[in-house]
Structure formats: structure tokens, C-alpha cells
Amino acid sequence: MTSAITENPEATKPPSGPQHKGHHPWWIYFTFCTDHKVIGIQYLVTTFIFYLIGGALATVVRAELATPASDLVSRELYNQLFTVHATVMIFLWIVPAGTGAFANFLLPLQVGARDMAFPKLNAVAFWMVPPAGVLLIGSFLIEAPGSGWTSYPPLSLVNNQTGELIWILSVLLLGTSSILGAVNFGTTIIKMRMPGLSFNQMPLFCWSMLAASALVLISTPVLAGALILLSFDLVVGTNFFNPAGGGEPVVYQHMFWFYSHPAVYIMILPVFGMISEILPVHARKPIFGYLAIAYSSLTISFLGLIVWAHHMFTSGTPSWLRMFFMVATMIIAVPTGIKVFSWVATLWGGKISLNSAMLFAMGFLSMFVIGGLSGVMVASVPFDIHVHDTYFIVAHLHYVLFGGSVFGLYAGIYHWFPKMTGRMMNETLGRIHFTLTLIGFNLCFMPMHWLGLQGMPRRVAEYDPQFATVNLVCSIGSFLLAISTLPFLYNAIHAWIAGPKASGNPWNALGLEWQTTSPPPIENWEGDPPLVEDSYAYGSKPGKKSVTALKGSDLWKTPV
Amino acid sequence: MDIPVTILTLLAGIAITLVSLWFGLNNNLLPFAATSTAADVDTLFNVMLTISIGLFLLVQGLIVISAIKFRRQPGDESDGPPIHGNIPLEILWTAIPAVLVMGISVYSFQIYNQMGGLDPMNHGGHKMEPQAQVAMASDSFEGPMLLADGTVNPEYKKYAAGVGAAPGADAPDVTVNVMGLQYAWIFNYPEGFVSGELHVPVNKDVQLDMVGQDVLHAFWVPEFRLKQDVIPGKNTQLRFTPTEAGTYPIVCAELCGPYHGAMRSQVIVHDEADYDTWMQTQIAAANVEGEAIAMTPPNLSSAPLDPIIQAMDMDIRAEELAQLHPSAHGQMDHSHMQHDPAMVMN
Incomplete structure (x- = not known):
């Protein structure tokens, strides 16, 4: 690698006039706008609002569980609360925030494109999300779904049928939005890369989005199929999954998990990509093992498609199938381990700046490791037979999806906020936010491992009084977690309105998205973007100018 | 006093191993075991827990040490060393987890077979109504x-x-x-x-x-x-x-x-x-x-x-x-x- 960033050819130097400058007015964010940056921010703000709603639902769930008896809300409402909580968090927060928000904002900037491959389709995909969310959350006014986010028949066919239908419609809308998004991301990464940017020079976020988009395209249609068949059973009285008419409820589980296990990777792969971007910048070191991380994303994507029945080890799953899925699931630990060790090696020996983005990235790494290790444990069939559908699983999934995805999303917000808004967030508030989140999260979810092992099943409104104390601890943790969003909210809103102005490259990063103004102009770059051959080329070599001495504008004005 | 890094690493490795083994064997996380095969499942759990605690302490320890030892000093604008990878190290941390999960798979398979998991609905000549x-x-x-x-x-x-x-x-x-x-x-x-x-x-x-x-x-x-x-x-x-x-x-x-x-x-x-x-x-x-x-x-x-x-x-x-x-x-x-x-x- 000679130099990280090639000087621009003479012909493409920025034009002197102001014609490519300019920014959108504020109200553009409420319109059908085809600018990928606007759509990315629309996704992020919308999904964060849904995250707050989903969190409020979780707080009520934990308030009910603070005591062993079912005494705060009715049992019916309790089931509706956890059903909508899970659906909101998965389909309206993590999936659209990871893929929709960050991929939309970052992909064109990272591959040097002016916009996504299909801008109108992109806007259509976004504008499916708000109605789907309003539909789902509004169902509380009529009748909310109450059969769990898995909606297993026959229960989903007899319990809260109106709510179930609303749930199906909402998830179908969100699934369609997700597919449209994935078409866009895949095409943009493959076809819209700037001339000279090869696959192996792409930022790792692009690799992880490529892997996640493939998963969306392969698996989401199967969920759509399952839900359409379920709606036929529900509305028209067919018997695809209804055993009363000779249907097979276990087939629904296969179809559901054929999407919903890959969905876990759809939720975590974009975050993997973001972590691979954030760590090198704030540790001032190249990413360790670029190719291993890139290809492990693809491996995870492929293996993610053949492990779904590990959610069904105690279901109507024959023993040979249980053994196959056990081994396949165990193997996923290998590419995931490669990533974790590579990230740790990236940190080791660096010049680590412990700012909010880095703290959340390290928090992600720590918490995700716990979720990953308990994931290997539950992959083992004899052990999973004991803990399946217990609080051990609740703990495991929150360590992966909250400790993993949500910590990573926060890291991403702190890292790219200056680029998105042109303003800096407050670091002190960020650190307070991180500390409260880390403590609240572990207080809430760590004791749940014990609850599950000892015999507390999930999705219950009442439980054995012997678990009362530990459940109270979990509930206190969840309240702390709810409070922890307040400093973040204040910080983000205040910074967006009145925070100190951010430079184009406040972190002195080498990624292409940092080689433009903050926020970027409508066309992303004034003139053509520079070619970044190695966006991880940190490191002081003797006789070379330190990259930290570079300003964004230097990249096309003076040779490095 | 300046202790060589190799000694420190060795001591840390021994400490992690001992803590994992102690916690794996004395965790008391599972309830009373009341069947002939429950104890086998518990042993499997203890083995997996021991390995998990060891790996967690290793990774978490490295993260915490990095955060303390490699923290950027105020005014330091320089970069870390330009290390892009290390093939033998990467092969090592691919191979070790692969061997571990294969071992756990085989062990789980054996426990599952002992439990009778591989042979449901085999009535052994017994007839029901x-x-x-x-x-x-x-x-x-x-x-x-x-x-x-x-x-x-x-x-x-x-x-x-x-x-x-x-x-x-x-x-x-x-x-x-x-x-x-x-x-x-x-x-x-x-x-x-x-x-x-x-x-x-x-x-x-x-x-x-x-x-x-x-x-x-x-x-x-x-x-x-x-x-x-x-x-x-x-x-x-x-x-x-x-x-x-x-x-x-x-x-x-x-x-x-x-x-x-x-x-x-x-x-x-x-x-x-x-x-x-x-x-x-x-x-x-x-x-x-x-x-x-x-x-x-x-x-x-x-x-x-x-x-x-x-x-x-x-x-x-x-x-x-x-x-x-x-x-x-x-x-x-x-x-x-x-x-x-x-x-x-x-």
C-alpha cells in the first residue's frame, strides 16, 4: 500500500463556484425526499422513536414482573405488551435502524456515489415504516396481538384474532420495506462503487451490508409466505397450520424461523460493520485482519441460513434434525470468534480515545461476547432442552440484541452524529449515558440467566415466589435502563440544535465519508470524491506524514 | 520493579484457568438434579460454563487492559503501530474455537444419546392401547x-x-x-x-x-x-x-x-x-x-x-x-x- 488516499486527477478538482453547495431545508425531512442522507436520518429518528415506545412497553412488562403475582395489568394485556415490545424492537428499531438508517446514510458516502442505486424505491421503502409502526402500536386501541412475536399457531389463530391480523399486515409491510432496502443496498455496493474502488478496498461496513442484504433477500420472502398462509388460516378458515383441520403447526415454525433466525444476523451484521469502522478510528490503528473480517461476514450470512431449527429443539423436531442444527449452529461461533478476536487485536497497542463512540463500541464487544458464549451453550441440544423458552433465553437474546446491536447502534450514533448533523455531541453526557446503560443493562439481564436455569419460563405474567427478589433486581435494572436514555435524548436534541459545529473530519478518520463537509452537500462531494485505497491505513511510519495532520480539504489540494 | 511480560502473561493465564475451573465446578446455578441423566446434562453445562468463563475473562481482560494501558494521552496526536494482521495468530484463533465447538458438539451428541434423545418413540416391544x-x-x-x-x-x-x-x-x-x-x-x-x-x-x-x-x-x-x-x-x-x-x-x-x-x-x-x-x-x-x-x-x-x-x-x-x-x-x-x-x- 503506497498511500492511503490518492490525489485527485486534475480534471476533477472541485469547481470553484457555489453551485454544488447547499443543504436541504429542515422541512425536507417530513417529505418524500430521495436523498439517501435525508432518508437515512428519517429512518434513524423514526426508528428511535419506536425504540422509545418499545422501551416503554418493556418497562411496563418489568413493572408487572417486579412482583410474583399478576397484579399490575391484566394477563391479556401483559401478553400484548411483550408481543408488541418484541415486534417493535425487532422490526421497527434494530432492523430498520441498522440497515435502513446507517446503510442509507453511509453506503453511498463510503463507495463514493452521489446517491443510492434506486432513490425513489429507497424513499418508498422508508415511507412504509411509519404506517406499519402506527398500525402495530395503534392496535392497542382496538386489540393488540398477544401470541408472542413468534405468533405460533394454533394459539395465534384463536387468541386476539383482530390483533393478529394487524400484526401480520404490519410485519408484511415492514418485510416489504426491508426487501426493497436490501435490493438497493446490494445494487449500490456492487454497481455504484467509484471507479478504482475494488471490493477488497471497500470499508468493512459495505461488506457486512452486502452479507445482510443477501440474507434479507433470501429469507424475508419465506416469512411473507408464512404470514400470508397464516392470514388465510385466520381469515378464510384454511387449515395450513391448524391441527383442528389437519394442518401442521410445526411447518409454520420452520417457515417462521427460516426468516427469523437470519433476522438475528440482519440485526447484528450491520452493527459488526459499524464496529469495524469505529474501532480503528478511535484506536488509531488499522483494522486487524481486514479480509478475515470481510469473509467472516459472508460465512455468517451463509451459515445463518442453515441453523434455524435450533429454535425448535423441543418442538416437533426429530432427533437427527436436532443434531444437524446443533452442529451447524456451533460452527457459527468460529467466524464470529474471528471477528471478536480481530476487534480485540485492533484495540491492542492502539492510541485509544475513550470517547462515547469508543466506550459504546467496547461495551458492544464485552456484552456481545457474553451473548455469543451463552449462544454456544444453548446450541447444545441436551442443555437447550432444559433452558429453551426460559429466562436464560431471554437473557441470551438481550445480550445479543441489546448488548450487541443496540450498544453498537449507540456507538454508531455517537460516531457519525457529527457527519449527519454537522454538530458535536457532548462527551460528558455521552459518558453518563454509557455508564447508566451498562449498569442498567447488566442489572436487568445478567440475573435472568439464573432465573432461567432455576426454572422460570418466559412469557409468564406470574411466577414462583422464590424468584421474587431476583426479578425485582431485574426490574430495577430495567428502570435504570429506561432512565439512561434521558441524558442521550437531551444530548442528541441539544447538540443537533445548538451543539458546537463539527468539522468535516472531527475524528481525523480516513474513511471516504469523512472526506467531505459535515453534513455533506446534496451531491455528497464538491467535485469528485477522492479515491480511498485503504480506509484503515492508520499508523505512523517513519518518514511519512501522520494522517492526523491531514485535514479533509488537504486531500485534494496537496499531495500526501 | 519490572516483571517480564511473559511471566505476567503466564500468571494471568493460570489465574484465568483457575477462576474458570473453580466457577465451572462450584457455580450452583442449576436446580436439584432428580433423574438418572440430569447429572450428565449438568456436567455438560459445567464444562461449557468453564470454557465460557475462561474465554470471557480473556476477551474482557484484553479489552479492559487496552482501555487502561493504551489510552490516548492528552496531546498525543500520533497513531498506533500499523499492524494490519498476523496470519499465524488468525489461524490460531480460527482453529481453537473450531476445535472447541466440535468437541462440545461431540460431547453433546454423546450426552443426548445417553439420555435417549436419538431414539424417541422406540417402544422396545412395549405396546400401548x-x-x-x-x-x-x-x-x-x-x-x-x-x-x-x-x-x-x-x-x-x-x-x-x-x-x-x-x-x-x-x-x-x-x-x-x-x-x-x-x-x-x-x-x-x-x-x-x-x-x-x-x-x-x-x-x-x-x-x-x-x-x-x-x-x-x-x-x-x-x-x-x-x-x-x-x-x-x-x-x-x-x-x-x-x-x-x-x-x-x-x-x-x-x-x-x-x-x-x-x-x-x-x-x-x-x-x-x-x-x-x-x-x-x-x-x-x-x-x-x-x-x-x-x-x-x-x-x-x-x-x-x-x-x-x-x-x-x-x-x-x-x-x-x-x-x-x-x-x-x-x-x-x-x-x-x-x-x-x-x-x-x-
């Missing part, structure tokens, strides 16, 4: 468990789900038909009575043949480390040998409606003598009840329980017949009688 079986299973897509002539359907086994006979096991000593419904468990004993609680003798091979009536449920006894979904229109099975007398909770572990959390019962593991006493009491009570039910006009009986009551009624007559003519039981269809403790006493 053909009529009841055909009625329960004939609607599921894989066809009946037993063919019309009472022989085992060879096609059935490959779709069978649950935990079955351990390798080399004979026919179960006790078989109970389990029905899961909103929001109760009904245990239908072949001796001719139903119970809301499961009573089993200690140190006997017990088989549960389970089916759901309305929605999915899951039969879980934490102290047995056993769980299996109960599915309408499809039989599933659990088989175990309780080794410790006592009372343990039965928990429904699959969301089955608003009262899912209240769907609980208990399993009482009796000493041999206690179990026989309990069995005799139940049979005597069922005889009284059975006569009462037989005299009840059919239109007064509650609809959902009809099949159970009918089955009960039928069995009771067989029971009475057997007690009247002990020598005739060998010719009867109800070959489960040969495992009936009541018959042993006769």
Missing part, C-alpha cells in the same frame, strides 16, 4: 404411530420427537398418557384413572406419551432437565428415570394464552411402597367414580373431557375384568397390564 394411539395420531401428516393391525408403523419413527429410550433400555416400567390443554395437565394412567398431578415411582423407567388438545404447550420439569412441546394432532414423548423421591414443579414452557404462567402442576416421585399405595387408592377411587360416571347421562358430561372419560371408563372395565380373572390378562389387548404394580401384588 392400539385404539387410543390410532385415534391420537391418525390425523397427523406422518400417519398413525401404529398400523391398523396394531403393529408399529415403520415410517413413524423418523418423524418422532422427544426423548426416548436410552440405548439398550427395555420397555418402560411405567407409561402415562399426558394431555396438555388450556391451562392444565391431565395424566391418564393406563391403570384406569386420570390425575392432575404426575405420580411416578422412584428408580423406574417412566415414559410419557404426550399430545396437546388445543394449542401448543411444553412439558417441563426443571429438576429433570427435560422439556418437550406438546402438540395438537401429533404425539411427542419423554422418557426418564427419576432417582430422587420428592415433589417437583411441572411448568408449561410454551406460550399458550393469557393464563400460561398459571399452567403449572407437580410431579411426585414416590418410593416403591408409597407409589403402590397411591396407585391402589386411585384405582379404588376411580372405580367409585367410574360407576358414577357410567350412570351419568351422556348429555350431562362436559364436552372437552369426553374422550378422557370414555377412555377411563373403558379401562376401568378392563381393570375389573383383570382383577376378576388374573389368569386371563395375557390374552387381552391391554398388554400394559403386565407392568401394572397392582397386578404384581395380585
Whole structure:
């Protein structure tokens, strides 16, 4: 690698006039706008609002569980609360925030494109999300779904049928939005890369989005199929999954998990990509093992498609199938381990700046490791037979999806906020936010491992009084977690309105998205973007100018 | 004092190993183990926990040390060393997890085989009531468990789900038909009575043949480390040998409606003598009840329980017949009688 960033050819130097400058007015964010940056921010703000709603639902769930008896809300409402909580968090927060928000904002900037491959389709995909969310959350006014986010028949066919239908419609809308998004991301990464940017020079976020988009395209249609068949059973009285008419409820589980296990990777792969971007910048070191991380994303994507029945080890799953899925699931630990060790090696020996983005990235790494290790444990069939559908699983999934995805999303917000808004967030508030989140999260979810092992099943409104104390601890943790969003909210809103102005490259990063103004102009770059051959080329070599001495504008004005 | 890094690393490695081993062996995270195979599952858990704690301490330790040791000093604008990778190191941390998960897979497979997980629905020559079986299973897509002539359907086994006979096991000593419904468990004993609680003798091979009536449920006894979904229109099975007398909770572990959390019962593991006493009491009570039910006009009986009551009624007559003519039981269809403790006493 000679130099990280090639000087621009003479012909493409920025034009002197102001014609490519300019920014959108504020109200553009409420319109059908085809600018990928606007759509990315629309996704992020919308999904964060849904995250707050989903969190409020979780707080009520934990308030009910603070005591062993079912005494705060009715049992019916309790089931509706956890059903909508899970659906909101998965389909309206993590999936659209990871893929929709960050991929939309970052992909064109990272591959040097002016916009996504299909801008109108992109806007259509976004504008499916708000109605789907309003539909789902509004169902509380009529009748909310109450059969769990898995909606297993026959229960989903007899319990809260109106709510179930609303749930199906909402998830179908969100699934369609997700597919449209994935078409866009895949095409943009493959076809819209700037001339000279090869696959192996792409930022790792692009690799992880490529892997996640493939998963969306392969698996989401199967969920759509399952839900359409379920709606036929529900509305028209067919018997695809209804055993009363000779249907097979276990087939629904296969179809559901054929999407919903890959969905876990759809939720975590974009975050993997973001972590691979954030760590090198704030540790001032190249990413360790670029190719291993890139290809492990693809491996995870492929293996993610053949492990779904590990959610069904105690279901109507024959023993040979249980053994196959056990081994396949165990193997996923290998590419995931490669990533974790590579990230740790990236940190080791660096010049680590412990700012909010880095703290959340390290928090992600720590918490995700716990979720990953308990994931290997539950992959083992004899052990999973004991803990399946217990609080051990609740703990495991929150360590992966909250400790993993949500910590990573926060890291991403702190890292790219200056680029998105042109303003800096407050670091002190960020650190307070991180500390409260880390403590609240572990207080809430760590004791749940014990609850599950000892015999507390999930999705219950009442439980054995012997678990009362530990459940109270979990509930206190969840309240702390709810409070922890307040400093973040204040910080983000205040910074967006009145925070100190951010430079184009406040972190002195080498990624292409940092080689433009903050926020970027409508066309992303004034003139053509520079070619970044190695966006991880940190490191002081003797006789070379330190990259930290570079300003964004230097990249096309003076040779490095 | 300047201690060499190699020594420190060695000490850290020893410390991590000792802490993991100590925690893995003394975690007390699992409840009481009350069956012959529960302890095997616990050992598997302890092994996985030991490895997990070790890996967690390693990764977490490196992160925390990095955060302290490699923290950027104020005013330091320089970069870290330009290390892009290290192939031998990357091969090492690919190979070690691969070997570990393969080892855990093989070990899990072995435990699962010992539990009887690889052989559900293998009845080892034991026959249950053909009529009841055909009625329960004939609607599921894989066809009946037993063919019309009472022989085992060879096609059935490959779709069978649950935990079955351990390798080399004979026919179960006790078989109970389990029905899961909103929001109760009904245990239908072949001796001719139903119970809301499961009573089993200690140190006997017990088989549960389970089916759901309305929605999915899951039969879980934490102290047995056993769980299996109960599915309408499809039989599933659990088989175990309780080794410790006592009372343990039965928990429904699959969301089955608003009262899912209240769907609980208990399993009482009796000493041999206690179990026989309990069995005799139940049979005597069922005889009284059975006569009462037989005299009840059919239109007064509650609809959902009809099949159970009918089955009960039928069995009771067989029971009475057997007690009247002990020598005739060998010719009867109800070959489960040969495992009936009541018959042993006769």
C-alpha cells in the first residue's frame, strides 16, 4: 500500500463556484425526499422513536414482573405488551435502524456515489415504516396481538384474532420495506462503487451490508409466505397450520424461523460493520485482519441460513434434525470468534480515545461476547432442552440484541452524529449515558440467566415466589435502563440544535465519508470524491506524514 | 520493579484457568438434579460454563487492559503501530474455537444419546392401547404411530420427537398418557384413572406419551432437565428415570394464552411402597367414580373431557375384568397390564 488516499486527477478538482453547495431545508425531512442522507436520518429518528415506545412497553412488562403475582395489568394485556415490545424492537428499531438508517446514510458516502442505486424505491421503502409502526402500536386501541412475536399457531389463530391480523399486515409491510432496502443496498455496493474502488478496498461496513442484504433477500420472502398462509388460516378458515383441520403447526415454525433466525444476523451484521469502522478510528490503528473480517461476514450470512431449527429443539423436531442444527449452529461461533478476536487485536497497542463512540463500541464487544458464549451453550441440544423458552433465553437474546446491536447502534450514533448533523455531541453526557446503560443493562439481564436455569419460563405474567427478589433486581435494572436514555435524548436534541459545529473530519478518520463537509452537500462531494485505497491505513511510519495532520480539504489540494 | 511480560502473561493465564475451573465446578446455578441423566446434562453445562468463563475473562481482560494501558494521552496526536494482521495468530484463533465447538458438539451428541434423545418413540416391544394411539395420531401428516393391525408403523419413527429410550433400555416400567390443554395437565394412567398431578415411582423407567388438545404447550420439569412441546394432532414423548423421591414443579414452557404462567402442576416421585399405595387408592377411587360416571347421562358430561372419560371408563372395565380373572390378562389387548404394580401384588 503506497498511500492511503490518492490525489485527485486534475480534471476533477472541485469547481470553484457555489453551485454544488447547499443543504436541504429542515422541512425536507417530513417529505418524500430521495436523498439517501435525508432518508437515512428519517429512518434513524423514526426508528428511535419506536425504540422509545418499545422501551416503554418493556418497562411496563418489568413493572408487572417486579412482583410474583399478576397484579399490575391484566394477563391479556401483559401478553400484548411483550408481543408488541418484541415486534417493535425487532422490526421497527434494530432492523430498520441498522440497515435502513446507517446503510442509507453511509453506503453511498463510503463507495463514493452521489446517491443510492434506486432513490425513489429507497424513499418508498422508508415511507412504509411509519404506517406499519402506527398500525402495530395503534392496535392497542382496538386489540393488540398477544401470541408472542413468534405468533405460533394454533394459539395465534384463536387468541386476539383482530390483533393478529394487524400484526401480520404490519410485519408484511415492514418485510416489504426491508426487501426493497436490501435490493438497493446490494445494487449500490456492487454497481455504484467509484471507479478504482475494488471490493477488497471497500470499508468493512459495505461488506457486512452486502452479507445482510443477501440474507434479507433470501429469507424475508419465506416469512411473507408464512404470514400470508397464516392470514388465510385466520381469515378464510384454511387449515395450513391448524391441527383442528389437519394442518401442521410445526411447518409454520420452520417457515417462521427460516426468516427469523437470519433476522438475528440482519440485526447484528450491520452493527459488526459499524464496529469495524469505529474501532480503528478511535484506536488509531488499522483494522486487524481486514479480509478475515470481510469473509467472516459472508460465512455468517451463509451459515445463518442453515441453523434455524435450533429454535425448535423441543418442538416437533426429530432427533437427527436436532443434531444437524446443533452442529451447524456451533460452527457459527468460529467466524464470529474471528471477528471478536480481530476487534480485540485492533484495540491492542492502539492510541485509544475513550470517547462515547469508543466506550459504546467496547461495551458492544464485552456484552456481545457474553451473548455469543451463552449462544454456544444453548446450541447444545441436551442443555437447550432444559433452558429453551426460559429466562436464560431471554437473557441470551438481550445480550445479543441489546448488548450487541443496540450498544453498537449507540456507538454508531455517537460516531457519525457529527457527519449527519454537522454538530458535536457532548462527551460528558455521552459518558453518563454509557455508564447508566451498562449498569442498567447488566442489572436487568445478567440475573435472568439464573432465573432461567432455576426454572422460570418466559412469557409468564406470574411466577414462583422464590424468584421474587431476583426479578425485582431485574426490574430495577430495567428502570435504570429506561432512565439512561434521558441524558442521550437531551444530548442528541441539544447538540443537533445548538451543539458546537463539527468539522468535516472531527475524528481525523480516513474513511471516504469523512472526506467531505459535515453534513455533506446534496451531491455528497464538491467535485469528485477522492479515491480511498485503504480506509484503515492508520499508523505512523517513519518518514511519512501522520494522517492526523491531514485535514479533509488537504486531500485534494496537496499531495500526501 | 519490572516483571517480564511473559511471566505476567503466564500468571494471568493460570489465574484465568483457575477462576474458570473453580466457577465451572462450584457455580450452583442449576436446580436439584432428580433423574438418572440430569447429572450428565449438568456436567455438560459445567464444562461449557468453564470454557465460557475462561474465554470471557480473556476477551474482557484484553479489552479492559487496552482501555487502561493504551489510552490516548492528552496531546498525543500520533497513531498506533500499523499492524494490519498476523496470519499465524488468525489461524490460531480460527482453529481453537473450531476445535472447541466440535468437541462440545461431540460431547453433546454423546450426552443426548445417553439420555435417549436419538431414539424417541422406540417402544422396545412395549405396546400401548392400539385404539387410543390410532385415534391420537391418525390425523397427523406422518400417519398413525401404529398400523391398523396394531403393529408399529415403520415410517413413524423418523418423524418422532422427544426423548426416548436410552440405548439398550427395555420397555418402560411405567407409561402415562399426558394431555396438555388450556391451562392444565391431565395424566391418564393406563391403570384406569386420570390425575392432575404426575405420580411416578422412584428408580423406574417412566415414559410419557404426550399430545396437546388445543394449542401448543411444553412439558417441563426443571429438576429433570427435560422439556418437550406438546402438540395438537401429533404425539411427542419423554422418557426418564427419576432417582430422587420428592415433589417437583411441572411448568408449561410454551406460550399458550393469557393464563400460561398459571399452567403449572407437580410431579411426585414416590418410593416403591408409597407409589403402590397411591396407585391402589386411585384405582379404588376411580372405580367409585367410574360407576358414577357410567350412570351419568351422556348429555350431562362436559364436552372437552369426553374422550378422557370414555377412555377411563373403558379401562376401568378392563381393570375389573383383570382383577376378576388374573389368569386371563395375557390374552387381552391391554398388554400394559403386565407392568401394572397392582397386578404384581395380585
